[in-house]
Amino acid sequence: MAEMAIQVRDLVKSYPRGVRALDGLSFVVPEGTLFGLLGPNGAGKSTAVRILSTLARADSGQALVAGYDVVRQATEVRRRIGLVGQRLSAVPTATVRENVLLQGRMFGLKGRALATRTDEVLSMLALSDVAGRQAGFCSGGMKRRVDIAMGIVHRPRVLYLDEPTTGLDPDIRVQLWSDLTALVRQEGITILLTTHYLEEADALANDIAIIDSGRIVTTGSPETLKQKLRGDTLQVEFESDQSEEAIRGALAGLDGLDEIRVDGRRLHARAPIGGAAVPVVLARLGQEAMAVRSVSVSQPTLDDVYLAYTGRRFATQADAGASAGGQSS
Numbered sequence: 372m373a374e375m376a377i378q379v380r381d382l383v384k385s386y387p388r389g390v391r392a393l394d395g396l397s398f399v400v401p402e403g404t405l406f407g408l409l410g411p412n413g414a415g416k417s418t419a420v421r422i423l424s425t426l427a428r429a430d431s432g433q434a435l436v437a438g439y440d441v442v443r444q445a446t447e448v449r450r451r452i453g454l455v456g457q458r459l460s461a462v463p464t465a466t467v468r469e470n471v472l473l474q475g476r477m478f479g480l481k482g483r484a485l486a487t488r489t490d491e492v493l494s495m496l497a498l499s500d501v502a503g504r505q506a507g508f509c510s511g512g513m514k515r516r517v518d519i520a521m522g523i524v525h526r527p528r529v530l531y532l533d534e535p536t537t538g539l540d541p542d543i544r545v546q547l548w549s550d551l552t553a554l555v556r557q558e559g560i561t562i563l564l565t566t567h568y569l570e571e572a573d574a575l576a577n578d579i580a581i582i583d584s585g586r587i588v589t590t591g592s593p594e595t596l597k598q599k600l601r602g603d604t605l606q607v608e609f610e611s612d613q614s615e616e617a618i619r620g621a622l623a624g625l626d627g628l629d630e631i632r633v634d635g636r637r638l639h640a641r642a643p644i645g646g647a648a649v650p651v652v653l654a655r656l657g658q659e660a661m662a663v664r665s666v667s668v669s670q671p672t673l674d675d676v677y678l679a680y681t682g683r684r685f686a687t688q689a690d691a692g693a694s695a696g697g698q699s700s
C-alpha cells in the first residue's frame with residue numbers, strides 16, 4: 372500500500388462564539404499525489420490547512436504529516452512542508468530571485484546548494500526570464516508562481532496550496548495547473564490544494580474530498596465520484612420561476628427520474644437515459660402549461676456530485692466566494 376503523506380483523524384476545532392469549524396474531519400493523502408479539498412466559504416478548509424501546517428491547534432483529533440504528529444513533532448513537520456496561502460507573500464521590492472533565495476536561506480540552504488536549487492525552481496516554474504524583475508512588477512500569474520517557487524525551494528515533502536488560482540485569468544489558471552502537475556511528477560511532492568473551482572479539482576486532483584460544515588461528506592477520485600452517480604443529468608430552464616411542489620406534482624410517477632430539485636427557474640434531475648427522458652418530461656411540463664426555455668442533458672460533473680451529497684449547487688456558492696476572497700491579478 373502507498374505511504375500516506377497526510378493522515379487526518381477526527382479533527383475538531385471550535386472558535387469563540389460557538390463556531391465549529393471542524394467537526395470530526397478525517398482523510399488520508401497518499402504520497403506523491405495531488406489531493407483537492409473542495410468546499411464553499413466557511414466549510415473549514417483554511418482551518419484544516421492551518422492545523423496541518425502547525426499554525427493552529429485542533430481541540431481534539433490527530434494529524435500526521437510526512438509521518439510526524441503536527442502537535443508533538445511540530446518542528447519536524449515544519450521542515451517538511453511548504454505553504455502557499457491565499458495572500459501573496461513575496462517582498463514586492465525584492466527581485467523574483469532574491470525572494471526565492473531569502474526563503475531558501477530561512478530553511479538553512481546556503482552557498483552553491485542554495486543558488487543551484489533557486490535556479491532549479493525558477494526554471495521549473497518558468498520564472499528564469501523574470502528572475503531579475505522586482506516581484507511587485509510581475510503579473511498576477513507570475514506572482515503566484517513566485518509564491519510557489521518560495522514554497523518549494525527547501526524541497527518539502529508536502530505542499531499546501533490554499534486557493535492558489537483564485538482571482539487569476541482562466542488561461543493563467545490553466546498554465547498554473549500544468550506547472551503543478553509537473554511539480555508532482557518531477558519533485559515527487561504531495562500537494563494538498565483547496566479550491567473554489569470544481570473544474571480545477573477535476574483537472575488536477577488524483578483524489579478529492581468534499582468538505583461541508585467541517586466534515587468530509589465524500590471522498591475519492593473525481594472519476595469514481597462521478598461514475599457513482601449513475602445516469603445523466605437533466606436540466607430544464609423555465610421562462611419564469613416555478614414552485615418545487617408544482618414541478619414534483621407534474622413529474623410524479625415518471626420511471627427512473629430521481630434527485631428532482633428546483634431552484635427558481637431551473638429544474639435539475641437525474642435520469643437513467645437522459646435523451647429518453649426529455650420528451651416525456653417536456654410533455655408532462657407542457658400539460659401543466661409550464662413554459663420551457665431550454666433543456667440540456669449531460670454526463671455527471673463534480674457539481675452534480677456536490678449537489679448529490681450536500682443538497683446544494685457548488686457553483687453559486689463558489690462564485691460568491693471567489694468574488695469575496697479573490698485577489699486581483
Ligand SMILES: Nc1ncnc2c1ncn2[C@@H]1O[C@H](COP(=O)(O)OP(=O)(O)OP(=O)(O)O)[C@@H](O)[C@H]1O
Binds near residue numbers: 390392414415418696
Ligand atoms: N479566527 C477565527 N475566529 C472565529 N471564527 C473563525 C476564525 N477562523 C475561521 N472562523 C470560522 O470558522 C469557519 C470555517 O472557516 P475556514 O476559514 O476554515 O473556512 P474555509 O472553508 O477555508 O473558507 P474560505 O474559503 O472562505 O477560506 C467559518 O465559519 C469561519 O467564519
